Amino acid sequence: MTKTNIKIKNSISLEDKIHSIDIMAHSYFQENEYGEAGYTPYLKEVGKVIAIVKYFIEGITFDENESIYDSAVHDTDVKLMVNKVLSSPNFTGLLDDVKDLVEYKKSENIAKLQNKTAAMLAHKLDILVESEAQKAKAQSETFAALNNWINEQSESNSRQGE
Numbered sequence: 667m668t669k670t671n672i673k674i675k676n677s678i679s680l681e682d683k684i685h686s687i688d689i690m691a692h693s694y695f696q697e698n699e700y701g702e703a704g705y706t707p708y709l710k711e712v713g714k715v716i717a718i719v720k721y722f723i724e725g726i727t728f729d730e731n732e733s734i735y736d737s738a739v740h741d742t743d744v745k746l747m748v749n750k751v752l753s754s755p756n757f758t759g760l761l762d763d764v765k766d767l768v769e770y771k772k773s774e775n776i777a778k779l780q781n782k783t784a785a786m787l788a789h790k791l792d793i794l795v796e797s798e799a800q801k802a803k804a805q806s807e808t809f810a811a812l813n814n815w816i817n818e819q820s821e822s823n824s825r826q827g828e
């Protein structure tokens with residue numbers, strides 16, 4: 667991390683607000699090794715710090731592979747600025763938008779899971795119905811063959827009695 671005359675920005679552009687909201691909201695959801703989004707509310711503070719450092723404070727640059735969060739929380743000057751931004755009314759107003767976006771994402775994920783479950787259930791029901799139809803057909807064929815055999819035996823018995 668390189669610091670040159672760090673300070674809190676006087677004004678935050680709409681684009682920076684949008685990016686910061688996205689970072690904070692997306693910190694609540696991390697993909698697991700299967701590519702599925704998991705709910706990770708314990709990372710919300712990480713998202714806040716990263717968003718603040720990237721979009722609310724100027725005069726800080728990071729190396730390509732450097733962790734913004736780790737660098738920020740271990741530097742006294744940056745930590746002080748992050749805490750000032752956290753307590754500012756402009757920032758706390760953005761947190762309502764973050765909450766809304768998180769609730770939307772949670773609902774979206776639940777709907778996806780419900781759709782997957784419903785599709786899987788429908789597929790399993792199709793398999794079950796097909797299996798039961800095949801079973802009923804086999805039983806019907808067996809009963810028909812048995813009925814034919816009984817009729818043949820009846821005719822044979824009646825011929826023998828003549």
